[in-house]
Amino acid sequence: MRPSRILHPKLSKTLAECGHTDIILVTDAGFPIPKDANRIDLGYYAGQVDVLDILKMLRKEIFVDEVAFAGEVKTHHPQLYKSIQDIYTGSGAIFKGTTHEELVENIAPKAKVVIRSGSLNAWANFALVASTDPFAWFTEEDIKILPAYVERRRRIKENEVPNL
Template sequence: MKKSRLLNSEISYEIAKIGHTDHITVCDAGLPIPNEVKRIDLAIEGGIPGFIAVLEPILSEMQVEEIILAQEIKEKNPEMLEKIMESFRKSGMDPKITWVSHEEFKKITNKSKAIVRTGECSPYSNVILKSGVVF
């Protein structure tokens, strides 16, 4: 049995395949997911699983050098923004933050290697995780 925190085999596989600057998106229940991007749908019902409950195990396996966030989260969901930042502090990573409009964010997800959909139902609870290197 896998020893690390992240047990989901699909997510582990996608992390294992990505290279430097490739990215994976973790999103709330409402973000549109392009048909051509791999969807890993974890949503069971509203709020389950929550965004942070999915993000933190991913951060335990993935080296992240940059994150992309919709600038709207600053005003519309500052509590979630703080939880995201706290998750990175706990992981020991201090990634560069790139702010874009929500519309631009949705366009960027077209280039994600995978999109992990959570059951989160709070606005703008989405992050694009750009892979770093461990050496």
């Protein structure tokens, strides 16, 4: 066994294959997953495994540049919104509001992987845009750092709380 590592072989392999800008979609139990999607089903019972548990695990495993979700989360499910803020504070990720329809119709078909939870948590569908370690790139003195990396580094150093 691998201590403090993902034990699910398909999930571990899929995350290792993700690159910059790939989309990891984490959904609730009822999300309509496209039939041809690379689907990893972690839901085994209503409410188990919860989407927040999956997001907390992913936060430890991958760099995320952006977290997209239905803007209604902020107004219609403030506790979920607060939980997402807590998970991604200091990560450098930004929040992007979208619609449930956009998640279903446009983002899901583009996702490198769709991870289904057993969550019955309303509005609990999140598109994570994979990134890279902003401190590992552009380290040589004669290379100009891209503004996006400067900004992500700042958000991480300042332990910024993401907000819609």
